[in-house]
Amino acid sequence: MNGIYTALICSFDEKGKVNEAGLREIVRHNIDVQQVDGLYVNGSSGENFLMSADQKKKVFEIVKDEAKNDVKLIAQIGALDIDEAIELGRFATELGYDAVSAVTPFYYRFDFDEVRDYYNTILEQVDNKMIIYSIPALTGVSMSLGQFAELFENEKIIGVKFTAPDFFLLERIRHAFPDKLIFSGFDEMLLSAAVLDVDGAIGSTFNVNGRRAKQIFELAQEGRIKEAREIQKVTNDLIADILANGLYQTIKEILKSRGVDAGLCKKPMKNLDADRVKKAQEIAKTYL
Ligand code: SI3
Known part of the structure; x- marks a missing residue:
């Protein structure tokens, strides 16, 4: 299951449908x-945490129906209601998703025993492989090497989506678990993660810049670091401009400039004003 995965953006109408x-x-x-x-x-980029369970199911269905078996599919099912996570996990598994993934439970400052129990309970009832989604900056949940080791004791947990700038920990996990899948989560750090021998990456900007991400990853695997660095540089110019203008909104606007009906963001996320729409179009012209 290695390679470059887009953290899929979702298109919403004015009513959030x-x-x-x-x-x-x-x-x-x-x-x-x-x-x-x-x-x-249905990751962060898909505005998962703004959607109802029914909307999440609808997205899983539409994506599988459109993608068929053209590419691998990972379903992010993490939800604070563990019963919802299990229901979504079963649903996506029945649809044929290749793996599920769940963000670490957040908001209530769960201790590690509770986090581990969350994953093991889901996996007792969902017959699929699991990729942990670790994103401490948004969840407040940081885990140590020893805690990853405890989670990985469950053989159904096949890897982690590591969205953190802690490259010391990333190297330690890689070294300790050569057989687990590690996906890098920060697109702007793709080359650095690839040098540490991650198995792939999952990112929002790949919706518009996936080809460059693939080049960076492949060049790094071939040891062609200088060439990869040049592409990472252009990529980071693009990402810096996207972040300054509004992440998901700008990705959607760039997609629209490419004829893709990426729609709006779901409230309470705001959409771009006219100046920022123009800026997004300029970004598209400059880099893509
Ligand atoms: O679940 C997801 O949508 C992701 O894969 C998130 C991914 O790690 C992105 N993080 C967030 C918070 O959106 C990155 O791709 C990120 O947007 C990018 O590196 C720009 O900072």
């Missing part, structure tokens, strides 16, 4: 134009 036609176009763009190896569905 999933725009099915737009979502299908986003899926096709990622497969046919960006040529990524897989899709990570």
